[in-house]
Amino acid sequence: MAKQTSGRGQRELRVKVKTARGRKLSSTRWLERQLNDPYVQRARREGYRGRAAFKILELDEKYRFLVPGARVVDLGCAPGGWCQVAVKRVNALGERPGKAIGTILGVDLQEVEPIAGAEIHQLDFMEDAADEKVKGWLGGKADVVMSDMAASASGHKQTDHLRIIALCEAAAAFAFDVLEEGGTFIAKVLAGGAEGALQQTLKKRFKSVANVKPEASRSDSSEKFVVATGFRG
Numbered sequence: 001m002a003k004q005t006s007g008r009g010q011r012e013l014r015v016k017v018k019t020a021r022g023r024k025l026s027s028t029r030w031l032e033r034q035l036n037d038p039y040v041q042r043a044r045r046e047g048y049r050g051r052a053a054f055k056i057l058e059l060d061e062k063y064r065f066l067v068p069g070a071r072v073v074d075l076g077c078a079p080g081g082w083c084q085v086a087v088k089r090v091n092a093l094g095e096r097p098g099k100a101i102g103t104i105l106g107v108d109l110q111e112v113e114p115i116a117g118a119e120i121h122q123l124d125f126m127e128d129a130a131d132e133k134v135k136g137w138l139g140g141k142a143d144v145v146m147s148d149m150a151a152s153a154s155g156h157k158q159t160d161h162l163r164i165i166a167l168c169e170a171a172a173a174f175a176f177d178v179l180e181e182g183g184t185f186i187a188k189v190l191a192g193g194a195e196g197a198l199q200q201t202l203k204k205r206f207k208s209v210a211n212v213k214p215e216a217s218r219s220d221s222s223e224k225f226v227v228a229t230g231f232r233g
Contacts, residue, residue, distance in 0.1 A: 074146055078107065
């Protein structure tokens with residue numbers, strides 16, 4: 001059962017969750033964190049499918065890659081928050097008169113609920129010819145390839161780090177095949193020491209490579225995002 005407690009003065013109420021029978025302490029802590037997370041609450045208010053939407057919003061505010069008319073591929077797009085942001089930013093629905101109309105293409109291993117303005121496909125981006133399928137759906141190459149994918153957690157920090165780096169390397173290889181010259185690649189990584197080779201590869205293929213931890217990322221998370229701009233082709 002959850003209860004609300006208040007601090008002194010006019011502080012916002014904080015939801016405390018009691019451990020229920022059959023529920024693990026870790027699950028209780030996760031639930032309590034979710035209920036008190038301001039980005040989770042904001043996502044609900046603004047109609048986004050998850051708090052991750054605010055991460056891509058922050059990154060785009062800084063680097064301006066989701067521009068009207070852009071063709072964007074979102075790898076591992078479930079549940080769809082990044083696609084929702086991109087639809088608005090690239091004017092995929094044509095809601096900004098006089099601005100070019102962009103294209104949002106989301107791919108994921110699992111089925112994703114439809115998103116207005118986005119084309120969603122159930123696809124393993126690592127399968128043979130996946131890059132050609134994506135270019136066919138786009139009608140050409142992409143201006144942006146972005147990924148908020150994370151491998152299933154094992155509970156072992158170093159193993160999880162290696163898994164997500166391998167996933168990010170696969171996403172980068174895919175981006176090399178589908179990006180237009182001058183394009184942008186964004187992907188989530190976990191800090192942990194094994195990302196050096198990935199960084200070196202990206203620096204050879206892009207004019208600029210930055211590593212950013214958005215404010216919307218939880219403070220206790222080791223996640224960061226690599227933002228590579230100016231694809232050399």
